[in-house]
Amino acid sequence: MRMVDIIEKKRNGEALTTEEIRFFVNGYTDGSIPDYQVSSLMMAIYFQDMNDRERADLTMAMVESGDQIDLSGIEGIKVDKHSTGGVGDTTTLSLAAMVAAVGVPVAKMSGRGLGHTGGTIDKLESIEGFHVEISNEQFIKQVNDIKTAVIGQSGNLTPADKKLYALRDVTGTVASIPLIASSIMSKKIAAGADAIVLDVKTGDGAFMKSLEDAQNLAHAMVQIGNSVGRKTMAIISDMSQPLGFAIGNALEVKEAIDTLKGEGPQDLMELCYTLGSQMVVLGGKASTLEEARKLLEEVVANGAALEVFKKFVVAQGGDASVVDNPDLLPQAKYTCEVPAKSSGYVEKIEADDVGVAAMLLGAGRATKESTIDLAVGLVLHKKVGDQVQEGESLVTIHANSEDVTEVMNKLYEHIVISKEKVEAPLLIKAVIK
Ligand code: URA
């Protein structure tokens, strides 16, 4: 087989065979096919697309390029959740404990990642002593015992995706539905889940800005998952404004604890119940979404979800007293209010730029090498559609440096107040099966 024939075939709009797809994925991973040929093929795929069968083949070729996690030692149907990423997305922390409390095992592999705030692991590490460096045996045992555990990314998972993603990043070929969908799904499938619930974000703070693009990506991922034997569904949720109130690592842990107590921000609670209901049904613990939601509301109301979270923190070395006393989490030295300059209704809280404001404080990583400050961040007091009086605080800035002028200016620039009444955006925009 010759790579140049594969490139020409795709360039001409033909479908590649399973063998041809395996050939280029394996050849690129082992270094026998050079960057320039693969980047040419990526561009051909960008313009010519792939059919459903090719997308599934590409995904599985990437899955098989490295290790696959064996979760067969865990009893029950393992359901994983994946978000395409947004600002202040604290969902995983609360959702895992809620779903686990209903009896669905949540075996999570998580990363640190780049972004406005840290990843799930960074957030959890703001709890004194908490760590994710646990053995595979401990991971499996903990999920069987308390139904949830988080482990750091280990082993050689989807090396083909790592190389391809890095190449796409510098060759103008990231924004391709078949390439994004196969990239995300290969990582989820290699991580071993039986069923996958996807939270595809749309809006200013999302990777997919338009609803149409988000829907196309969601359909593509659902099709891939189902065709390779993993039950997969997606919801499309709003990311035009940050999720919940908190943006920042320790601040989001506190928000997650509030949510587990049933006292979280309305949008975050609703998203947890929506995603959680789908997970509970896929996990076989309820036959309808209504029944699943009732079970989740019950474990929040009776404290069982919070209890699972405490056990989970203790099992991974953390100090669970933060659950009853969140003031024990890292605290920033300074807080500063951002008073509204006029009265009216909040029209926009532009997620992307507000996220950048949190990053300027040190809550996120600009590069892989940056260190993050777990204590800093933002707490919103208003969401889109809320009424506001002049002088009322829109946001509290939690900072470890005294001068927050730049952050304050950024917030004023990207939180827009209108004289006219504004509708709150719809949180759940679509469900895709
Ligand atoms: N996220 C991924 O993991 N892969 C892509 O291709 C794009 C976003």
Ligand code: CA
């Ligand atoms: Ca949040």
